[in-house]
Amino acid sequence: MRIDKGQISGTQFMFSVACFIQASALLATFISTVTLQDSWLVLLFGAVLCLPLIWLYRTLMVMFPDQNLLQILVEVYGPVVGKVIGVAYIWFFFTLASLNLTDLGNFTKLTIMQETPNMVLALMCVLVSAFAVRNGIKLVTRYSTLFAVITFILLSIGIILILNQIKLENFLPMFDQPFGKYVQGIHIISTIPFGELVVFLMIHPYVKLSRRNTTKYLLLGFGLGVITILGVLLPNIGVLGNLLDIFTLPTLVILRLVNLGMALSRMEIIFAVILVMLLFFKITLLYYVSVLATAQLFKVKAYRHLALAAGALIIAYGFTLYPSLVEHAASAQEITPFLWTPFEILIPLLTFCIAKLRKLPKTSKEMAKEQEV
Amino acid sequence: MVLILTGFTLIALIDLIPLIRQHAKSGIAAFSIVFITALTLAILQINKVEVPSVLILLGDALKALGISY
Numbered sequence: 431m432r433i434d435k436g437q438i439s440g441t442q443f444m445f446s447v448a449c450f451i452q453a454s455a456l457l458a459t460f461i462s463t464v465t466l467q468d469s470w471l472v473l474l475f476g477a478v479l480c481l482p483l484i485w486l487y488r489t490l491m492v493m494f495p496d497q498n499l500l501q502i503l504v505e506v507y508g509p510v511v512g513k514v515i516g517v518a519y520i521w522f523f524f525t526l527a528s529l530n531l532t533d534l535g536n537f538t539k540l541t542i543m544q545e546t547p548n549m550v551l552a553l554m555c556v557l558v559s560a561f562a563v564r565n566g567i568k569l570v571t572r573y574s575t576l577f578a579v580i581t582f583i584l585l586s587i588g589i590i591l592i593l594n595q596i597k598l599e600n601f602l603p604m605f606d607q608p609f610g611k612y613v614q615g616i617h618i619i620s621t622i623p624f625g626e627l628v629v630f631l632m633i634h635p636y637v638k639l640s641r642r643n644t645t646k647y648l649l650l651g652f653g654l655g656v657i658t659i660l661g662v663l664l665p666n667i668g669v670l671g672n673l674l675d676i677f678t679l680p681t682l683v684i685l686r687l688v689n690l691g692m693a694l695s696r697m698e699i700i701f702a703v704i705l706v707m708l709l710f711f712k713i714t715l716l717y718y719v720s721v722l723a724t725a726q727l728f729k730v731k732a733y734r735h736l737a738l739a740a741g742a743l744i745i746a747y748g749f750t751l752y753p754s755l756v757e758h759a760a761s762a763q764e765i766t767p768f769l770w771t772p773f774e775i776l777i778p779l780l781t782f783c784i785a786k787l788r789k790l791p792k793t794s795k796e797m798a799k800e801q802e803v
Numbered sequence: 804m805v806l807i808l809t810g811f812t813l814i815a816l817i818d819l820i821p822l823i824r825q826h827a828k829s830g831i832a833a834f835s836i837v838f839i840t841a842l843t844l845a846i847l848q849i850n851k852v853e854v855p856s857v858l859i860l861l862g863d864a865l866k867a868l869g870i871s872y
Contacts, residue, residue: 525858614872728833735818735830739838742814746844750854757859764872765862 432496433725433733434636436566443637444647444654445574446715447630451655452581453530453712454623455662455681455705460762462666463675465615467601470663472612476619477656483620486778487627488648491634492641493782494791499631500726505790506781513727515777520723522773524740526626527716528748529758531555534709535748536755541682541702552748556741559714563721563741564734567636570718577711578654581704585661588697591688592665600671617767623659625774627652632719678755717744807845814838 438446462469494502499519504512534555535548543551562569630648639647662681667674669684677683685698721740725733752758785791815838822830847854865871 610872617872724833724837728829730827730830730833732822732825732827732830735822736833736837738814738818739834739841742811742845743837743841746841746848749848750844751856751858753856761858761862765865766858767872768865768870769858769861 432635433722433731434566436568437636437638438567438571440637440639440643440647442571442574443630443634443639444651445578446571446711447627447648447651448578448654448658449574449581449708449711450627450629450715451623451652452578452658453705453708454626454655455659455708457533457622457762458659458663458666459678459680460622460759461615461618462663462680463759464618464763465607465611466674467667467671468604468607468612469615469674470601470660470667471604472615473619473656473660473663475612476616476624477652479616480620480624480652483625483775483778484627484648484652486782487631488645490631490778490782490785491639491644491648493785495639496635497791498633498635498722498726499628500723502631502781502785506785506788516723516727519773520720520727522770523629523632523716523720523723524744524747525751526629527713527720527744528751530709530713530716531744532748532751532758534706534713537679537702537709538706540679542699542706548749549745552745555710555713556717556745559710559717560737560741562714563718563737566734567633567718570714574711577707581658581708582654584700584704585658588685588688588701589661589665591690591697592669592684595684595687596665596668597671598668600668614763614767617771618763621767621770621774622762623655624652625770628774628778629716629719631778632722633715678759717741720744804846804849807849811838811842811845 458469458473461472465472490502494505497505500512500516503515503519506512507515531552532548535551538551539546539548634644637644665684666680669687670677670680674680681701682698685701686696688697717737717740721733721736724736724740725731730736752761819831819834819838822834844854862871
């Protein structure tokens with residue numbers, strides 16, 4: 431059953447992947463407080479180790495070009511087990527949307543609108559997102575290219591202006607942390623920004639892509655996202671050095687140091703605006719995927735009628751998740767990588783293995799043969 | 804409380820009525836589950852009832868099993 435009639439181009443898909451990872455630049459502090467000056471190495475190792483995972487998602491997309499993740503689960507595991515796992519995925523999508531909405535609220539409150547209550551910020555974001563979600567995938571991803579390009583330009587300007595404050599000795603000593611810290615850092619980076627790309631298994635049927643282009647656009651989007659996070663992490667380490675782990679938002683701190691006379695100062699507000707924009711995109715995509723997955727589970731064709739209720743749930747659920755930013759960060763470093771591993775790595779891998787063993791997806795000829803027998 | 808109830812009433816008016824008109828049973832079921840869960844959570848929070856965090860509970864369970872950093 432095809433719920434949304436819209437289709438997007440490969441380029442839009444690529445920039446959506448890039449934007450989705452770029453939005454996690456805020457979460458880069460999750461690894462920088464664990465692996466300090468070696469965080470950029472952890473990011474690179476994590477990205478390389480995630481390539482097989484991205485290939486796994488790509489393979490599932492190519493194997494089941496017209497089916498989203500919930501449909502794939504039903505086909506591979508059967509209707510009962512498939513739907514049970516599908517419910518777990520719906521919880522996962524709602525939780526991701528709520529967590530990102532909470533992050534957006536906290537970040538905006540900390541940086542731009544100190545006096546505005548979190549509820550108002552969340553409500554404003556969800557109302558705008560709901561408009562996009564009700565109009566389908568085309569509107570959800572329409573501005574991904576613009577967002578990604580703006581991010582690249584502004585981040586590059588920021589890096590150029592901060593170059594004179596970067597001290598190369600801040601990157602030393604390298605490989606000085608205990609081995610376990612590197613494993614933890616790589617696990618965090620693999621599950622929190624990169625593994626979350628599993629949500630694209632819900633929208634790939636709406637992308638006009640050939641087998642070859644799927645690989646190209648998915649990997650290019652992933653690469654652009656990794657470069658952006660690297661572009662955020664490297665200046666943070668180069669400027670702050672040992673002080674990196676004492677700031678909640680190190681990028682804002684380093685951009686505050688940019689001062690070219692009276693003309694150019696307080697650059698951090700630009701980064702704050704970029705992050706709000708990217709987080710808004712990520713929330714909209716997760717919100718859309720949550721609504722789509724719920725509609726898929728209940729076989730509802732008019733998915734747009736679930737959008738507002740789902741938005742209300744995302745807001746209300748978000749306020750129950752973590753009582754404070756500190757607990758959120760601690761959990762993201764110690765627990766969340768383990769919680770997300772089944773959804774992002776184990777189940778897709780198991781699904782792929784079972785699909786291969788069962789020689790799925792079956793062609794219409796094979797299905798007709800089975801019915802005759 | 805009044806604002807919350809007004810908001811949820813508006814959501815029901817906008818989305819539930821078209822579903823009822825279309826006789827979309829599965830749609831009504833899906834809408835009701837999402838809507839009632841959201842309404843319950845919102846009312847509990849407005850009344851300052853502490854709703855246990857699913858993620859913290861799962862985290863504690865994993866920690867008890869020795870699965871954490």
